[in-house]
Amino acid sequence: MAPFGELIHSQFLWFALAAGLLVALVSGPLGCFAVWRRMAYFGDTLAHSALLGVTLGFVLQVDATLAVGASSCLLAILLVALQRRQKLSVDTLLGILSHSMLALGIVAVSVFNINVDLLSLLLGDLLAVGPRDLVLMLAAAALIAALLYFLWEQLLAFTLHEELAAVEGVPVERVRLALMLMLALLIAIAMKVVGVLLITALLIIPAAAARRLSHTPEQMALLSSGIGCVAVLLGLLASVLWDTPAGPSIVLAASLLFLLSQLHRAPG
């Protein structure tokens, strides 16, 4: 165990913390929509395809976060289009895509002989976040936060009943696309924090933990952000103290917080 006093002065730790908190802040409200709209599988599909984005970025020599952001957004648009015309159930469609994308990503990494640490892509590499990553993450998080703020009422109406919202003048298709693109962007920036395999956990678990403690959608969204931030703090602390991998530690911390939240009796 490294002396704590010294670690406080290490820059990489502060970068890691900032990146983790940034992602937790925006994944809170987005995670709520993932829970309310039962989109966990959807998040998985987008996340699993991120690996392919990394490979494409390498081949085209583009920054990994940018490449993943672009490929996730494309896949999100494709999924929205597919969902509208497919005959298979959404569940089956996503199941096929999710794991095909993951397999394709892993194969592509080996075919192009890319010099990346596969494990850090799958499980995150929070402690390797640099200032450049942080700037990109800040930009994406700010965009997501702004979209959430301006579309909040419409997103809620759309979540409650799509047709009712449409009759009442909500541009339903645009709102759906915005939600998908926000998720795609989040996945691009969350990949560094918890890795491709665990992004959905970071999305779902804080939101689920916040449910028991909230009476309004806004409360749940903010609490979810808060719980995510606490999980990032605890996970990072565990990672520093006991040298555990940061991403999985954060997810574990979130799971613990979820278990704790279950002790609270359901709000009336």
Place this chain on the structure above:
Amino acid sequence: MPFRAVNHPADLGLEVAGRQLLQHIDLQLQPGEIVTVIGPNGAGKTTLLRLLLGLTAPTTGSVWRRPGLRLGYMPQRLQIDPTLPMSVLRFIQLGQPQLRAAGARAALAQVGAERLAHASLADLSGGEMQRVLLARAASRKPQLLVLDEPTQGVDVGGQSEVYQLIAALRDELGCGVLLVSHDLHLVMAATDKVLCINQHICCQGHPEQVSRDPAYLELFGDKVAPYTHQHNHEHDLSGDIVAGACDHNHSHDHGDNHREQQ
């Protein structure tokens, strides 16, 4: 001058994947008129509403809506994920920033559901949810109220009450009402015009007139007679008879007050 809320100059029709779901539909709605669409299962009742609301585009014909028409829509059901915490009051205000809590409460009062204001939307019973949906539609002060099977999930005792509420709302708001129903008995008494459809319009007109129409009888048989429901007392939300709503003894058999015209 009657305004034409919805008008189909040509044959309105919808074909999906080679199947003609609706054809030769021509109808217009007048202000303040309650029009009920009835028909057997699979007749295209909900499809017709979707066309009129602009949720589906017709493959033939067109829908004309008076520009700026304020619509109130009550969907057949609203299934909310229990993980979404939302009070009834917030639900009514959602998407209407100008509507204060007092306005939302007034809308709930109109349908006799004030006590639900702070209930969680996910905890409502079928009947309570229908009232809340109705209140939400009414709170928008619609010029045309569109209701898809408004008594879905409401127990038999409460169904006629829902139709009475709709008629009362029509009088209060002065709006036209278009509703889909399959409870023929109840509908007959609370509607100005009936539209009987089975992929196309089989017959339409005054409830009594439609009930004698051969096309109607062919669809529904002649056992169904127009039915005038005379409710002599009120029920509150839990189904209890409200004391003081009338001044006579309720121990009689309910059938006494129901007049069947056969």
